Amino acid sequence: EDQVTQSPEALRLQEGESSSLNCSYTVSGLRGLFWYRQDPGKGPEFLFTLYSAGEEKEKERLKATLTKKESFLHITAPKPEDSATYLCAVQAVRDSSNTGKLIFGQGTTLQVKP
């Protein structure tokens, strides 16, 4: 069964204290891995898509990496405005048994204190 697990569930950082969020996945064949940011009471906002092991993508203080079993979202020198819930999702290669739907992890809630 396709599955996504994120850790930790919650993370508190001081401003400027770098850290990483983990997304472990099990999927029959990976078509893509996605990172989203979600602010309280709002819909998820797209951050990155990763397609193959070894791939990396960066946006401001965020960097996403991918291996065959997991993805990391590295946050360098975070600021209070980076506080949000970060969601990871995978999309399996589409075949007769699936729709290519996204399978989401439960999210990591990040709080950055000034």
Add this chain to the structure above:
Amino acid sequence: DGGITQSPKYLFRKEGQNVTLSCEQNLNHDAMYWYRQDPGQGLRLIYYSQIVNDFQKGDIAEGYSVSREKKESFPLTVTSAQKNPTAFYLCASSIALGDYGYTFGSGTRLTVV
């Protein structure tokens, strides 16, 4: 600007009532989706639609119904058969079913009173 509009933002349902959540997109996307989000759980797929007049059940479709009469619109009805409807509901769209990019709406929070 193109995007997805969900309404209302907050909705209250009495026991035994059916309620309908609206989702409209002007992105010209063919595929649309409804997800449910509960605290501590990942988003779970309720229904999805690949094209107009076609839709399929997702993982947790029981107690829900949808229609897709127009490309732009994909309303979700939460029926009285849904025993635990209190949740945050998210609508999303993509260019095509299985396409990489999902755009999400801002969500509707449904509470049973």
